[in-house]
Amino acid sequence: MRILIVNVNTTASMTKSIAAQARKFAAPGTEIVGLTPRFGAESVEGNFESYLCAVGVMDAVMRYDQPFDAVIQAGYGEHGREGLQELLEVPVVDITEAAASTAMLLGHKYSVVTTLDRAVPLIENRLKLAGLDARCASVRASGMAVLELETQPQRAVETIVAQAEAAVRDDHAEVICLGCGGMAELEDKVRERTGVPVVDGVAAAVAIAESLVRLGLRTSKVRTYAPPRPKSIIGFPL
Numbered sequence: 001m002r003i004l005i006v007n008v009n010t011t012a013s014m015t016k017s018i019a020a021q022a023r024k025f026a027a028p029g030t031e032i033v034g035l036t037p038r039f040g041a042e043s044v045e046g047n048f049e050s051y052l053c054a055v056g057v058m059d060a061v062m063r064y065d066q067p068f069d070a071v072i073q074a075g076y077g078e079h080g081r082e083g084l085q086e087l088l089e090v091p092v093v094d095i096t097e098a099a100a101s102t103a104m105l106l107g108h109k110y111s112v113v114t115t116l117d118r119a120v121p122l123i124e125n126r127l128k129l130a131g132l133d134a135r136c137a138s139v140r141a142s143g144m145a146v147l148e149l150e151t152q153p154q155r156a157v158e159t160i161v162a163q164a165e166a167a168v169r170d171d172h173a174e175v176i177c178l179g180c181g182g183m184a185e186l187e188d189k190v191r192e193r194t195g196v197p198v199v200d201g202v203a204a205a206v207a208i209a210e211s212l213v214r215l216g217l218r219t220s221k222v223r224t225y226a227p228p229r230p231k232s233i234i235g236f237p238l
Helices: 012-026 047-063 081-087 093-101 118-130 153-170 188-193 203-213
Strands: 002-007 032-035 070-072 092-094 111-116 136-141 175-178 198-200
Touching: 002 012, 002 203, 012 032, 012 047, 012 203, 032 111, 047 092, 070 081, 070 093, 070 203, 081 153, 092 203, 093 111, 093 118, 093 175, 093 188, 093 198, 093 203, 111 118, 111 153, 118 136, 136 153, 153 175, 175 188, 188 198, 198 203
Parallel strands: 002 032, 002 070, 070 092, 111 136, 111 175, 175 198
Antiparallel strands: none
């Protein structure tokens, strides 16, 4: 089984860490291939960058020239998953939805701890669109920019833990979701400090993608995610 995991930004070091996290949780025999878009923003922290990354992610996947069995979009709250589902028949898993759906199996309410405050509405919208918002206690911002997760790892741990503790104490969350692909590998530290289950979206997405492939399930093509209609598209990179 081969799973493509696509970083939504163009920072190759983050792609490497996301792919490494995915490999930790992949079953024996599953090959994880990390992809970095060839264009887009170095970090995705707003609507403009999110819409841009949607095109970059589709471009990266469609340019990959080897067979694959599933795709993981490794951006929290980002646009584009629906476009990939139109283009592909294999399962497409978004880490936002993977984390939230997993969290709901572990507790009554979950909270998301993300990066900057401006990312909060994007995540709330993605959860609402996916029908996963009813059991979301809160989406909290750590105040850390995406790239600071790599450059200031100790500060990142402290700020993320502080918001996770507040979510459990003040918002009555019973599970914490790490709201950024760049937060991979922080789940153990947050769990130790909060005492609640902590879900990393990358790890959850790998497990879900593998399960869908093993069950022989593919994206439905009868309506919403039918292939794009043939037509002239001017200047588009795909």
